[in-house]
Amino acid sequence: MEQSTLNFIFIGISFAIYIGIAFKSRASSTKEYYTAGGGVSPLANGMATAADWMSAATFISMAGSLAIGGYDGSRFLMGWTGGFVLLTVLMVPYLRKFGKATVPDFIGDRYYSKFARGVAVVCAIFICMTYIMGQMRGVGVVFSQLFGIGIPAGVLIGAAIVFFYAGMGGMKGITYTQVAQYCVMAFAYTIPAIYISIALTDNFIPQLGLIGDYVAGGEYVPFLEKLNAINEELGFSHYTSGSISRIDMFFITAALMCGTAGLPHVIVRFFTVKDVLAVRKSACWTLAFIAVVYLTAPTIGAFSRVNLIEKLHETTYVDAPKWFKDFESTGQMAWVDKNDDGIIQYYGPAKSDTNSNTVFAGKAPAYPVAGSATDVLVGKHKQRLLTNEVITSNPNELWFGNDIMVMANPHMAGLPPWVIALLMAGCIAAALSTAAGLLLVLSTSISHDLMKKIIKPDLSDKEEVAYARVAALVSLIVASYFGINPPSAFIAKTVAFAFGLAASSFFPTLLLGIFAKRMSREGAIAGMICGIGFTMGYIVYFQFLGGTKEQYLFGISPEGIGTLGMLINFATAFLVNTVSPPPPPEVQKMVENIHIPSGAGEASEH
Amino acid sequence: MSSTNALKHRQACLVITLAILGIWFLVSLGCSILFREWMDLNMPPVGNAPFGFWMAQQGSIICFVLLLITYAVLMYRLDSKYGYLDSQHESIDSVDSLE
Numbered sequence: 001m002e003q004s005t006l007n008f009i010f011i012g013i014s015f016a017i018y019i020g021i022a023f024k025s026r027a028s029s030t031k032e033y034y035t036a037g038g039g040v041s042p043l044a045n046g047m048a049t050a051a052d053w054m055s056a057a058t059f060i061s062m063a064g065s066l067a068i069g070g071y072d073g074s075r076f077l078m079g080w081t082g083g084f085v086l087l088t089v090l091m092v093p094y095l096r097k098f099g100k101a102t103v104p105d106f107i108g109d110r111y112y113s114k115f116a117r118g119v120a121v122v123c124a125i126f127i128c129m130t131y132i133m134g135q136m137r138g139v140g141v142v143f144s145q146l147f148g149i150g151i152p153a154g155v156l157i158g159a160a161i162v163f164f165y166a167g168m169g170g171m172k173g174i175t176y177t178q179v180a181q182y183c184v185m186a187f188a189y190t191i192p193a194i195y196i197s198i199a200l201t202d203n204f205i206p207q208l209g210l211i212g213d214y215v216a217g218g219e220y221v222p223f224l225e226k227l228n229a230i231n232e233e234l235g236f237s238h239y240t241s242g243s244i245s246r247i248d249m250f251f252i253t254a255a256l257m258c259g260t261a262g263l264p265h266v267i268v269r270f271f272t273v274k275d276v277l278a279v280r281k282s283a284c285w286t287l288a289f290i291a292v293v294y295l296t297a298p299t300i301g302a303f304s305r306v307n308l309i310e311k312l313h314e315t316t317y318v319d320a321p322k323w324f325k326d327f328e329s330t331g332q333m334a335w336v337d338k339n340d341d342g343i344i345q346y347y348g349p350a351k352s353d354t355n356s357n358t359v360f361a362g363k364a365p366a367y368p369v370a371g372s373a374t375d376v377l378v379g380k381h382k383q384r385l386l387t388n389e390v391i392t393s394n395p396n397e398l399w400f401g402n403d404i405m406v407m408a409n410p411h412m413a414g415l416p417p418w419v420i421a422l423l424m425a426g427c428i429a430a431a432l433s434t435a436a437g438l439l440l441v442l443s444t445s446i447s448h449d450l451m452k453k454i455i456k457p458d459l460s461d462k463e464e465v466a467y468a469r470v471a472a473l474v475s476l477i478v479a480s481y482f483g484i485n486p487p488s489a490f491i492a493k494t495v496a497f498a499f500g501l502a503a504s505s506f507f508p509t510l511l512l513g514i515f516a517k518r519m520s521r522e523g524a525i526a527g528m529i530c531g532i533g534f535t536m537g538y539i540v541y542f543q544f545l546g547g548t549k550e551q552y553l554f555g556i557s558p559e560g561i562g563t564l565g566m567l568i569n570f571a572t573a574f575l576v577n578t579v580s581p582p583p584p585p586e587v588q589k590m591v592e593n594i595h596i597p598s599g600a601g602e603a604s605e606h
Numbered sequence: 607m608s609s610t611n612a613l614k615h616r617q618a619c620l621v622i623t624l625a626i627l628g629i630w631f632l633v634s635l636g637c638s639i640l641f642r643e644w645m646d647l648n649m650p651p652v653g654n655a656p657f658g659f660w661m662a663q664q665g666s667i668i669c670f671v672l673l674l675i676t677y678a679v680l681m682y683r684l685d686s687k688y689g690y691l692d693s694q695h696e697s698i699d700s701v702d703s704l705e
């Protein structure tokens with residue numbers, strides 16, 4: 001059977017399951033709709049939260065950045081799991097006790113100010129927008145692969161499906177749909193890893209294979225040593241050492257961790273469980289389920305790196321595997337025959353004096369318009385030609401987008417077609433569940449927190465829903481635009497910016513709101529504005545206005561600047577707090593009350 | 607609930623939180639980033655992986671899961687000691703125990 005037919009069958013079956021579950025749960029209980037976790041065990045809720053949490057960035061992009069960066073990729077691994085520890089011990093039990101439905105609700109009440117609520121809404125919109133951009137890019141990558149089309153068309157098809165999916169309304173509220181999605185994702189991620197681990201290391205547990213021996217070459221060598229040797233030979237830094245500076249690595253990881261603890265759409269998940277005790281249990285399950293995928297990602301990254309180099313480096317283009325040509329046709333891999341020998345060469349920055357391995361000028365390959373003369377479109381080895389200016393100061397001839405690593409992986413390892421089809425279904429589940437969830441949070445932020453609570457308090461329910469629909473549509477259009485023209489070369493990095501924004505705005509403000517009784521609204525508002533303003537400015541300057549690496553503050557890249565923004569937020573808040581009046585007594589009493597875990601009551605609905 | 611009870615509970619809770627966060631910092635930002643080179647050189651390798659590298663890619667995540675389980679168990683004990691479990695004064699439905 002054709003690969004594409006099989007892909008559609010698997011995706012079709014998974015969708016049928018989601019929709020089936022959604023309808024079944026909906027019919028049996030309408031009351032459960034709003035208090036989703038009420039009748040659901042912490043285990044199921046944890047699984048659902050894990051599905052919500054694992055986005056296209058995790059699923060598609062993270063293993064790719066691990067493959068490219070080796071140790072450097074650990075920032076995503078630790079950042080996105082370590083944040084859950086902060087979230088669980090510092091945030092959600094207290095916010096759950098407080099009992100409001102959204103994060104701006106808490107900030108508005110705790111800081112007794114409409115203005116604070118307004119600032120929080122604006123922060124939430126920026127964070128969710130940046131996050132959705134990354135998801136739309138991920139959806140685009142998947143659909144471009146599925147239909148064999150370019151990424152822009154893939155993004156547009158994905159956007160249409162996400163809009164329809166989120167518009168089905170009940171979907172998100174029904175936890176069991178996400179339980180099914182988690183299962184699809186977990187299998188889609190681990191099965192290819194197990195296959196490849198057996199092939200390369202003769203060990204069916206990928207995590208043991210990673211620290212075991214490489215056997216595919218006939219002799220036994222430690223796998224990581226083999227990888228380091230390959231990297232060194234081709235002019236890359238050691239796989240186990242990486243190339244990001246220590247201070248940057250520290251700041252990026254810290255920004256991802258604190259950002260996780262301040263992400264509105266994750267915090268909201270924990271508002272729907274029964275009580276504070278269930279919040280803690282649910283968080284345990286969530287992280288345990290996430291860990292299944294996160295412990296597998298480094299193995300996929302390392303295995304695919306070996307496979308990629310073994311299959312492509314020093315291979316003649318004519319003999320290159322079919323999947324390489326498929327990715328070439330969708331514009332996700334490209335080959336420029338610099339030395340005109342018909343052989344693909346892949347080299348790292350250390351192989352040239354300029355310390356770069358850029359194949360061509362520009363972020364992505366550009367192609368001649370269709371219908372041009374054949375000799376402009378196709379080279380003499382039948383390779384696809386580019387219009388980009390070729391950079392000849394280094395010998396590297398191979399370009400590929402980091403985001404395709406996970407999807408290329410089973411092809412490279414020659415896995416059976418059904419494994420590839422399962423992977424496609426998993427990718428789509430990951431991107432859709434997160435994008436739809438974010439869209440929901442974003443649109444309620446606008447309709448509920450902004451319109452109803454600040455601008456027009458007399459808004460009817462019907463109008464509120466209408467505003468939410470319009471907000472969702474507008475956000476999706478903006479996100480699709482940035483999905484086609486991403487602010488960064490790959491998904492995980494775009495998403496990392498969202499975490500930086502969350503770390504510099506919500507994390508300190510929520511933390512102070514919970515633990516510093518004396519913190520006044522003036523302090524909190526000044527902190528939020530300075531924190532997110534600084535972080536946003538830094539990211540925009542370096543991603544869009546052409547700032548160069550030499551201008552980095554203390555050598556911190558835009559990905560990690562959220563940590564500095566967070567420190568600025570804390571400092572500003574404390575400074576302003578010393579000269580502003582203390583909060584009214586009823587607010588101080590409320591802060592004391594959220595530290596008592598019992599009597600959390602029903603979570604209020606949106 | 608008397609307010610001294612609440613205060614004591616809060617202090618004990620703070621101790622647990624700080625202890626958890628201390629270990630959290632040590633295994634992630636500490637072992638895996640700040641002291642990684644030293645760990646790679648001086649600690650026994652895990653399988654064939656240098657210690658610091660393994661902590662960054664696998665060990666820290668395993669520790670995070672264990673930390674959250676420990677936190678949930680310790681907080682459950684603390685809450686029941688101070689009488690803050692909802693089941694202790696409401697008994698509407700049984701809260702299944704963690705232990």
